[in-house]
Amino acid sequence: xxxxxxxxxxxxxxxxxxxxxxxxxxxxxxxxxxxxxxxxxxxxxxxxxxxxxxxxxxxxxxxxxxxxxxxxxxxxxxxxxxxxxxxxxxxxxxxxxx
Amino acid sequence: xxxxxxxxxxxxxxxxxxxxxxxxxxxxxxxxxxxxxxxxxxxxxxxxxxxxxxxxxxxxxxxxxxxxxxxxxxxxxxxxxxxxxxxxxxxxxxxxxxxxxxxxxxxxxxxxxxxxxxxxxxxxxxxxxxxxxxxxxxxxxxxxxxxxxxxxxxxxxxxxxxxxxxxxxxxxxxxxxxxxxxxxxxxxxxxxxxxxxxxxxxxxxxxxxxxxxxxxxxxxxxxxxxxxxxxxxxxxxxxxxxxxxxxxxxxxxxxxxxxxxxxxxxxxxxxxxxxxxxxxxxxxxxxxxxxxxxxxxxxxxxxxxxxxxxxxxxxxxxxxxxxxxxxxxxxxxxxxxxxxxxxxxxxxxxxxxxxxxxxxxxxxxxxxxxxxxxxxxxxxxxxxxxxxxxxxxxxxxxxxxxxxxxxxxxxxxxxxxxxxxxxxxxxxxxxxxxxxxxxxxxxxxxxxxxxxxxxxxxxxxxxxxxxxxxxxxxxxxxxxxxxxxxxxxxxxxxxxxxxxxxxxxxxxxxxxxxxxxxxxxxx
Numbered sequence: 001x002x003x004x005x006x007x008x009x010x011x012x013x014x015x016x017x018x019x020x021x022x023x024x025x026x027x028x029x030x031x032x033x034x035x036x037x038x039x040x041x042x043x044x045x046x047x048x049x050x051x052x053x054x055x056x057x058x059x060x061x062x063x064x065x066x067x068x069x070x071x072x073x074x075x076x077x078x079x080x081x082x083x084x085x086x087x088x089x090x091x092x093x094x095x096x097x098x
Numbered sequence: 099x100x101x102x103x104x105x106x107x108x109x110x111x112x113x114x115x116x117x118x119x120x121x122x123x124x125x126x127x128x129x130x131x132x133x134x135x136x137x138x139x140x141x142x143x144x145x146x147x148x149x150x151x152x153x154x155x156x157x158x159x160x161x162x163x164x165x166x167x168x169x170x171x172x173x174x175x176x177x178x179x180x181x182x183x184x185x186x187x188x189x190x191x192x193x194x195x196x197x198x199x200x201x202x203x204x205x206x207x208x209x210x211x212x213x214x215x216x217x218x219x220x221x222x223x224x225x226x227x228x229x230x231x232x233x234x235x236x237x238x239x240x241x242x243x244x245x246x247x248x249x250x251x252x253x254x255x256x257x258x259x260x261x262x263x264x265x266x267x268x269x270x271x272x273x274x275x276x277x278x279x280x281x282x283x284x285x286x287x288x289x290x291x292x293x294x295x296x297x298x299x300x301x302x303x304x305x306x307x308x309x310x311x312x313x314x315x316x317x318x319x320x321x322x323x324x325x326x327x328x329x330x331x332x333x334x335x336x337x338x339x340x341x342x343x344x345x346x347x348x349x350x351x352x353x354x355x356x357x358x359x360x361x362x363x364x365x366x367x368x369x370x371x372x373x374x375x376x377x378x379x380x381x382x383x384x385x386x387x388x389x390x391x392x393x394x395x396x397x398x399x400x401x402x403x404x405x406x407x408x409x410x411x412x413x414x415x416x417x418x419x420x421x422x423x424x425x426x427x428x429x430x431x432x433x434x435x436x437x438x439x440x441x442x443x444x445x446x447x448x449x450x451x452x453x454x455x456x457x458x459x460x461x462x463x464x465x466x467x468x469x470x471x472x473x474x475x476x477x478x479x480x481x482x483x484x485x486x487x488x489x490x491x492x493x494x495x496x497x498x499x500x501x502x503x504x505x506x507x508x509x510x511x512x513x514x515x516x517x518x519x520x521x522x523x524x525x526x527x528x529x530x531x532x533x534x535x536x537x538x539x540x541x542x543x544x545x546x547x548x549x550x551x552x553x554x555x556x557x558x559x560x561x562x563x564x565x566x567x568x569x570x571x572x573x574x575x576x577x578x579x580x581x582x583x584x585x586x587x588x589x590x591x592x593x594x595x596x597x598x599x600x601x602x603x604x605x606x607x608x609x610x611x612x613x614x615x616x617x618x619x620x621x
Binding site: 007012047050051 | 130149194
């Protein structure tokens with residue numbers, strides 16, 4: 001599967017395309033499939049997200065899992081500071097691990 | 099410490115106003131990211147993996163308590179309550195919001211600080227010896243000469259678009275505490291026949307192609323210091339490669355030209371530059387130097403220290419260094435506690451260090467290239483009280499230059515006696531090929547790399563960023579996360595087996611060579 005990701009313009013936070021809007025949670029990401037480039041172009045025009053790009057991922061029972069470690073780290077948060085990942089402050093962040 | 103004059107303050111204030119408008123236009127969608135990116139980078143604002151990151155300049159790593167408290171304030175108000183002190187004596191904030199960046203720069207400007215030229219292909223923050231003005235072995239205080247370079251390089255129109263970033267270090271002693279030869283230009287102030295001058299080492303660096311800078315000129319009279327620096331930059335700016343980012347640093351140019359040919363071209367350029375009259379008049383040098391006059395030391399300060407508290411004595415032996423003034427000492431505050439991130443400090447800890455500097459160190463602090471903090475002028479009679487305050491703030495790790503630099507390795511080597519048995523062992527770790535963690539210069543270096551989407555760690559041995567500068571050698575195939583910790587332990591075990599007398603790890607390694615360690619690691 002293919003995911004669209006980027007960083008929020010105002011905050012810099014990692015965001016994932018849900019099909020309608022952007023989410024902080026990779027669990028919400030949808031497979032953009034062959035429409036990825038079109039969505040990317042449209043969202044670049046909307047200027048809400050910085051440097052959006054398409055990544056490879058695999059579908060798992062817990063949600064999409066990015067193929068590359070860089071994007072798995074982006075999805076979870078800093079590997080050396082678990083207190084700064086999404087989970088402590090956001091109960092909806094799921095049980096995602098690298 | 100140097101204090102801004104009206105011109106310094108005016109240019110910083112003007113930049114705050116300019117960048118505020120640029121951010122406003124970006125957030126309003128008036129300009130694209132491609133248009134905005136070079137503008138934000140000129141103000142030290144990167145977009146990193148998880149968020150925006152702001153790098154704040156700390157000229158030659160020197161700051162006062164008022165500035166330090168502002169760094170704590172920014173961490174508390176705009177970031178996640180901590181800052182990260184860097185190998186180039188700066189501080190970075192890792193969770194900045196774009197909309198807050200103008201306010202942060204305005205706060206910084208109010209205490210004579212900024213983020214200008216902390217990114218981009220320009221002359222970056224000038225770094226120096228963290229013991230400047232306090233070390234007994236310096237031939238002169240390097241800070242006025244670093245400050246002179248700061249003023250010369252700030253908004254230098256000719257060098258604002260170099261082929262690549264450019265880093266300069268200035269030291270003034272034979273012991274190199276600033277990894278001088280691993281900079282684009284490393285300058286060592288020296289004396290000859292009683293006159294001050296400078297030795298220029300040009301073309302060092304780390305990154306993906308590490309090189310030790312060759313000596314380009316052994317003595318430049320101090321009155322030619324700026325003109326010679328300008329000539330070095332001009333030759334690079336003219337001939338440095340702009341077609342390939344990986345070959346654009348000055349080290350590549352000098353490697354390809356040869357040090358002798360580069361030196362010849364610099365001499366030729368210098369003959370012209372010297373006619374331009376850019377070296378400052380004596381009065382300006384005196385004005386700058388006056389800011390760095392020694393503080394009012396107490397000539398009668400006692401030189402003895404009560405070592406009866408054993409924990410204090412351990413810290414004293416490891417983290418406190420001799421001062422040129424009897425009765426005083428240089429205090430190193432380790433920002434590498436077991437389980438911590440090297441260089442990180444909470445806002446509360448930053449405030450504590452500011453308070454201690456104000457109370458005990460003539461209001462001065464230094465950031466070191468090893469990502470620690472130095473209080474340069476502490477009366478020995480105050481050391482115990484200071485240590486107690488550091489303990490209270492979790493800032494008293496007695497592990498300066500010991501192995502406990504990284505989380506998992508620190509846990510494996512958590513026993514302080516074991517660390518002290520190993521002695522001076524500079525472990526440096528980088529998370530990527532750009533060598534931000536200076537792994538090439540570690541006695542033991544570790545480089546985290548990406549192997550087909552998974553983590554892999556390369557091990558290097560034998561590097562040094564000191565006066566005996568050398569580059570670490572890769573041991574062989576890399577390791578996974580647990581394997582690298584085991585490999586480091588096999589190296590240290592082999593070292594203890596082979597060590598003679600008081601040898602440091604690096605001494606033993608250089609005496610016996612690479613092979614016994616490779617054998618120990620891979621069998």
